[in-house]
Amino acid sequence: MAFPPDATLADAGEFGLISALTDLFAQGPHVLIGPGDDAAVLRVKTGHVVVSTDLMVEGRHFRRDWASASDVGHRAAAQNLSDINAMGGRATSLTIGLAAPADLPVAWALEFAQGFADECALVGASVVGGDLTRSDQLVIAVTVLGACTQAPVVRSGAEPGDVVAIFGRQGWAAGGLAVLGRGFRSPRVLVEAYRRPEPPYDAGAVAAEAGATAMIDISDGLLADAGHIAEDSGVSMDIFRSAFDVAEPLQAVGSALGADPLQFILGGGDDHALLATFPAGSVPEGWHVIGEVAEAADDGPRVTVDGAAYDGPTGWTHF
Amino acid sequence: MAFPPDATLADAGEFGLISALTDLFAQGPHVLIGPGDDAAVLRVKTGHVVVSTDLMVEGRHFRRDWASASDVGHRAAAQNLSDINAMGGRATSLTIGLAAPADLPVAWALEFAQGFADECALVGASVVGGDLTRSDQLVIAVTVLGACTQAPVVRSGAEPGDVVAIFGRQGWAAGGLAVLGRGFRSPRVLVEAYRRPEPPYDAGAVAAEAGATAMIDISDGLLADAGHIAEDSGVSMDIFRSAFDVAEPLQAVGSALGADPLQFILGGGDDHALLATFPAGSVPEGWHVIGEVAEAADDGPRVTVDGAAYDGPTGWTHF
Numbered sequence: 001m002a003f004p005p006d007a008t009l010a011d012a013g014e015f016g017l018i019s020a021l022t023d024l025f026a027q028g029p030h031v032l033i034g035p036g037d038d039a040a041v042l043r044v045k046t047g048h049v050v051v052s053t054d055l056m057v058e059g060r061h062f063r064r065d066w067a068s069a070s071d072v073g074h075r076a077a078a079q080n081l082s083d084i085n086a087m088g089g090r091a092t093s094l095t096i097g098l099a100a101p102a103d104l105p106v107a108w109a110l111e112f113a114q115g116f117a118d119e120c121a122l123v124g125a126s127v128v129g130g131d132l133t134r135s136d137q138l139v140i141a142v143t144v145l146g147a148c149t150q151a152p153v154v155r156s157g158a159e160p161g162d163v164v165a166i167f168g169r170q171g172w173a174a175g176g177l178a179v180l181g182r183g184f185r186s187p188r189v190l191v192e193a194y195r196r197p198e199p200p201y202d203a204g205a206v207a208a209e210a211g212a213t214a215m216i217d218i219s220d221g222l223l224a225d226a227g228h229i230a231e232d233s234g235v236s237m238d239i240f241r242s243a244f245d246v247a248e249p250l251q252a253v254g255s256a257l258g259a260d261p262l263q264f265i266l267g268g269g270d271d272h273a274l275l276a277t278f279p280a281g282s283v284p285e286g287w288h289v290i291g292e293v294a295e296a297a298d299d300g301p302r303v304t305v306d307g308a309a310y311d312g313p314t315g316w317t318h319f
Numbered sequence: 320m321a322f323p324p325d326a327t328l329a330d331a332g333e334f335g336l337i338s339a340l341t342d343l344f345a346q347g348p349h350v351l352i353g354p355g356d357d358a359a360v361l362r363v364k365t366g367h368v369v370v371s372t373d374l375m376v377e378g379r380h381f382r383r384d385w386a387s388a389s390d391v392g393h394r395a396a397a398q399n400l401s402d403i404n405a406m407g408g409r410a411t412s413l414t415i416g417l418a419a420p421a422d423l424p425v426a427w428a429l430e431f432a433q434g435f436a437d438e439c440a441l442v443g444a445s446v447v448g449g450d451l452t453r454s455d456q457l458v459i460a461v462t463v464l465g466a467c468t469q470a471p472v473v474r475s476g477a478e479p480g481d482v483v484a485i486f487g488r489q490g491w492a493a494g495g496l497a498v499l500g501r502g503f504r505s506p507r508v509l510v511e512a513y514r515r516p517e518p519p520y521d522a523g524a525v526a527a528e529a530g531a532t533a534m535i536d537i538s539d540g541l542l543a544d545a546g547h548i549a550e551d552s553g554v555s556m557d558i559f560r561s562a563f564d565v566a567e568p569l570q571a572v573g574s575a576l577g578a579d580p581l582q583f584i585l586g587g588g589d590d591h592a593l594l595a596t597f598p599a600g601s602v603p604e605g606w607h608v609i610g611e612v613a614e615a616a617d618d619g620p621r622v623t624v625d626g627a628a629y630d631g632p633t634g635w636t637h638f
Contacts, residue, residue, distance in 0.1 A: 032367060032471075033471060033473060036474075036551070037406070037473050037474050037475075037551075038371060038402040038403075038405035038406055038474070038534075038535060038536060039369045039370055039371035039402045039403055039405070039406045039408070039463075039465070039471075040369070040370050040371065041367055041368070041369050041370075041406065041467070041471050042367060042368050042369075042370065043366065043367050044363050044366055044367055044368050045366075047362065047363055047364075048351060048360055048361055048362050048363055049360070049361050049363050049368055049464070050358045050359070050360050050361075051358055051359050051360075051361065051412065051414060051447065051448060051462075051464065052357060052358035052359065052414075052448060053414040053415075053416050053448055053449060053450050053460070053462060054416070054450050055416040055417075055418050055450045055451075055452045055454075055458075055460065057418050057452055057453065057454045059455075060452065060453060060454065061452070083357040083358045084357075084358055086357035086358070087356070087357050087358045087360070089358070093370070095370060095371075095372040095462055096372075097372050097373070097374045097416075097460045098374075099374050099376050099458050099460075128370065129370060129371060129372055130372060131372050131373050131374045131460075132374075133374045133376055133379065133380070134376065134379060135376045135379065135456055135458060136378075136455060136456045137454055137455045137456050137458075139374075139418050139454060139456075139458045139460075141372070141374065141416045141418075141450075141458075141460030143370075143372060143414055143462035144358075145368070145370065145464075146358070148360070152351075152352060152358075152360050154352060154356050155355075155356050155357070156356075215357075216357060217357060232355070232356075
């Protein structure tokens with residue numbers, strides 16, 4: 001269906017738009033029944049399914065003046081696919097709920113959906129269903145389903161003596177967000193990292209096969225997410241400042257904003273790097289050791305940086 | 320965790336509230352990993368999974384002054400569980416995304432979650448994950464997973480010669496909504512039907528086993544949803560006025576509002592009754608025949624009432 005270039009969701013109507021959107025979503029061979037019925041039906045091989053859900057709210061998780069519709073689509077898919085990655089799984093299927101103002105341009109919705117579909121295609125996952133309704137504020141609700149070929153890696157398995165390792169770029173998206181928040185558009189490479197993260201989709205399953213004892217994707221911030229593992233595993237963790245090479249663009253932003261660039265790395269989320277613990281000697285290729293696991297402190301699990309509490313910004317509060 | 324009686328989500332904080340909410344959700348034996356990790360992991364017996372997602376937006380799909388938090392929870396669960404019912408399946412697991420204003424009372428969120436959990440318990444389904452974030456407007460995003468023990472019943476299988484049948488109360492919720500919309504609170508039985516629908520959760524699987532050729536849950540309105548089956552099956556349908564006994568409370572509302580009470584039955588959604596087509600002679604017990612399937616008209620599939628176009632309100636437009 002073709003829409004006039006300035007058409008809004010109200011002009012297009014629910015069913016016309018749903019039809020145009022679902023045309024963008026290729027269905028994999030595991031999809032027995034795709035979008036358009038009361039529910040989708042998926043073939044499941046492994047006897048279990050991994051499922052996660054995430055919300056993105058305009059003005060809070062994204063801004064239409066800071067990122068294109070396609071970027072928002074990529075990011076909405078990426079942050080959900082990353083949750084399956086963090087279990088050591090592979091994503092197969094997603095649903096999208098879109099609550100949108102009636103004056104949202106149809107073109108925005110279609111570009112969003114195309115970006116979402118393109119990100120899903122990176123891992124071979126299909127968009128199998130969704131819902132579309134009117135709201136005052138744009139809210140994107142995504143649920144992702146996946147499979148693991150081995151035992152899923154939870155947050156609670158870290159053991160004293162394990163090493164802490166990371167896979168993927170970390171702090172770049174936070175640097176980009178800091179830049180955008182001050183009205184700048186450069187360094188461009190950081191802004192792009194914020195607009196369109198590149199989660200290491202293969203690293204999760206590899207880590208699981210290598211015997212990772214705990215794993216999480218970094219979305220609240222490195223230290224905050226390390227804290228989730230520490231808390232759930234009943235251990236403490238120490239992170240080494242010296243493990244991080246601060247990339248040149250992050251150094252530039254630190255200088256420009258008068259901030260320690262390490263705060264983007266230790267406090268930032270949004271890159272969807274993976275953080276995991278491994279028995280010493282089991283760290284697979286591509287993973288970078290940044291710390292170690294110890295017995296919980298007398299007053300409970302804690303995460304330290306070079307043996308001391310970190311006093312910089314450490315993550316994201318949702319309320 | 321106990322909260323002061325007037326605590327808001329902003330007071331409680333994300334993690335405190337998530338912990339209190341997940342305490343309300345009992346986990347069934349099929350849940351290998353429940354809420355609290357990057358993703359939940361579910362055991363799947365039948366080799367496939369049925370999945371559907373729905374959004375509810377405050378002011379559009381519910382009003383806090385028209386229904387209690389518990390009612391909204393029941394309804395949010397019911398409309399999703401009903402989608403699995405309409406495939407002939409049984410729901411096993413759900414996720415909830417809650418985007419909520421910071422001043423939402425914690426008590427509201429907890430009562431909502433309890434109502435949601437209670438509705439899920441009716442079918443033995445577990446709430447296995449979710450997301451909680453701040454927004455200006457209250458938006459509830461639910462995804463439901465389920466299983467079928469036989470081939471799922473889609474919308475596209477109706478054949479000329481089939482009969483059209485319904486299972487469950489129909490029009491009561493629409494009557495209740497009309498009453499509330501005019502500032503009244505009675506007939507109470509209709510208002511309650513709107514606030515807390517009672518979908519016939521066992522009827523879908525029974526219909527599938529009996530050989531239903533197409534099925535849908537009535538959420539857009541009886542004629543609108545009949546239209547979805549007609550369109551997807553490439554058939555026409557005729558609905559018989561004489562098939563409906565207009566219940567006394569609906570007659571009362573019709574008289575009070577000067578409306579034909581049949582419009583609530585033919586146009587109303589929200590009761591989540593099931594509509595299905597069966598080969599003549601295969602209609603299982605409890606299903607009520609209300610029409611018949613014919614070849615599509617020359618100009619395409621259509622739904623008529625006593626052989627003619629229906630000119631009353633016929634359903635719900637989302638944009």
